Amino acid sequence: MNDTISQLLNHRSIRRFTDQPVTEEQLNLIVSCAQMASTSSNVQAYSVIAVTEPELKRELATLAGNQAYVEQCSVFLVWCADLYRLQQVTAPHLVDQPSYEDSMENLIVATTDVALAAQNAAVAAESMGLGIVYIGGVRNHIAEVSDLLGLPELVYPVFGMCVGYPDQDTSLRPRLPVDAVLHRNIYSKEQIVEQVKAYDETTKQYMLERTMGKNDTPWSKTMANRLAQPNRLHMKEFLLSKGFMNK
Template sequence: MNETIARLMNHRSVRKYTSRPVERERLETIISAAQMASSSSNVQAYTAIAVTDPQLKDKLAGLAGDQPYIRECPVFLVWCADLSRLKAAAERHASDKPSYEGAAENFVVATVDAALASQNAAVAAESLGLGIVYIGGVRNDIAAVSEALNLPDYVYPVFGMCVGYPDPEHGAGIRPRLPLETVLHMNGYSAEQSGRGVQTYDETTVRYISDRTGGRRTAPWSKLMADKLTAPSRLHMKSFLESKGFNKE
């Protein structure tokens, strides 16, 4: 196992940070590393907004479920899928032709681009001694978050990312993942293989969460996922995305 793989295998979410600020040079290095992620047709359809202003972080924290680590982290990155630059390019060079920035395919491309870039950023940050945690809560009140960040049409916040130096007194354990054979299928999908892996993973997660909580929680992963899937969540997303110009075709 080389250094890169060892770092990836030791990833953990960090929700408690020291007061040390993230140096501008390091932030720029992290984003530069993010820019080297693969991008479909080199569209680079994403934007990262670094929020350091305490008042703005406080506002975003309130909109994202009142998670205190958004307020406490030195830098809160909001990763956005961004098709506005592509629309502007089309208007500049092909104003006499219809453009399809609102097509579902371009929405997928931009969302994937943002995810790929952000994961590069996460690995780069951890290599510099920083810690991160992803924040899907920016989609709780996505319209208000977009307004607070002055996002134009064809741009939406995919998720946030807290970045900072981890507090050594608040270390988190590494959460076990699904067995490899559950997610690695050879030459076609095997529902039976996937099912066996979930059964094994249920046993693993019961032990993990029971040990972590002193026996207060014992629900297996599949039960947690069932609870998640049967509870309505962010059903406003479809209408919001359409209002911003996405998924029109």
């Protein structure tokens, strides 16, 4: 155990923030740490938009599902998969050669790159005493969010991240047992079901404590309810409209 491992094992989402601002120096350090994340072939296919203007945060909070903490946090970071920059700077070198920035593979590369960078940023922010919460809700009305932020073709917002000084002390949400996700040499179909059964009992107890006895829904039932909903089915059409997945 060391300080880094202790910090990682104590991550929790923060949804209430004080009025203390994140400084420009802190923001630059957070993004600098994000940039040191691993990136496929050094393409660095992502951009991040730091939103601090109150009215813009208010609009984004509404579009993200009326999540008030988007408006209340010091800075709202919108993490974008970005192949536009790559397209623009490589075009002079390619001349008449075909270019594949709009391939499915490069969409995967860009989405992976931005996720890795954002997690580095989250760890850096928490090491400074800040709190964060990821906001997938920016994809609820992704076209409107993209227009609001002026995102060009081949750029899409993958998720947002609220950053600020915590004004709450939340409990740790239990994760799946290690043996439910760690397979050795080959994928073990047998172990996952039994491990999730045990986890369901853990999450039932967690929910009872969190809701003061009002909810005991286990994880597998929560996930079943989630999969039964036609969630953000507009994403494929949107990505195609932005020039992704053409090859």
